[in-house]
Structure formats: structure tokens, C-alpha cells
Amino acid sequence: MGRVFLVDLEGKTYRCRFCENALALADDVLSRHFNCSRGRAYLFSNVVNITLGHQEERLMLSGLHTVEDIFCCCCGQYVGWKYVAAHDKSQKYKEGKFVLERWRIVEEVTEEFHLDARPGSSDAENP
Numbered sequence: 001m002g003r004v005f006l007v008d009l010e011g012k013t014y015r016c017r018f019c020e021n022a023l024a025l026a027d028d029v030l031s032r033h034f035n036c037s038r039g040r041a042y043l044f045s046n047v048v049n050i051t052l053g054h055q056e057e058r059l060m061l062s063g064l065h066t067v068e069d070i071f072c073c074c075c076g077q078y079v080g081w082k083y084v085a086a087h088d089k090s091q092k093y094k095e096g097k098f099v100l101e102r103w104r105i106v107e108e109v110t111e112e113f114h115l116d117a118r119p120g121s122s123d124a125e126n127p
Helices: 089-094
Strands: 012-016 022-025 029-036 039-044 050-060 063-072 078-086 098-101 105-109
Touching (some): 022 098, 029 098, 063 098, 078 089
Antiparallel strands (some): 012 022, 029 039, 050 063
């Protein structure tokens, strides 16, 4: 395995449920209505901070695909898979895309919350 570089993400992110490592941006979600044999999943155009397993042929709910499993680069937990090739023409749109299983990730908002501080009045200040 080669060197792993961690990428910091800003904004709404999806993180590994096991170690909170950032895996993807909400802007990279292609579909939140994706299903796999273990439940709900999200389809992403890009993910980061992962390692890939070996390519293998796998019969999925949508047919035969060549896939690589995705593992969190920090804790090593399985989090989903990458579509390498689709054997059915109607599934070609998945090639090069990533699936993260919903129960293996958490959604986090990292945007800061600012209060607007303005001078005001209170009951104690009014005679």
C-alpha cells in the first residue's frame, strides 16, 4: 500500500462512524436514495481519505459489476465500494462512482454559527 494523505474538508461532510475521519463532501452526493443488500447507501462522485481493496466481480442488486471495496484510511473499517465497471449498459453511469453505506457514516456540519451582536434594550434599562 502507498502513502496515505489525509485531506481536510470544509463545509458539510460525511465522516467515518468509527473514527470520524472526513470521507466526502455533501456537494459530492449524487443520490441519497441508493440501496444495497445491507440497507440504505449514498452514491458519491468523489470520496477522500480511503484505501481501496482488490478489484472483484460482484453480483449486486442492479446486476454484475467490477468493484473495489472502500476502507477508511484511519481506522481501516469497511465503509463501502467503488464501481470500476458495469456490465449492463444501463448501469454505466455508476462507473468511477463511490457508494458509502449509510450506517457506516455520519453527517457533520462544520460551518460556524455566528450570533449577530447588536446593542439592544432590556426591561432593566427602561425606566
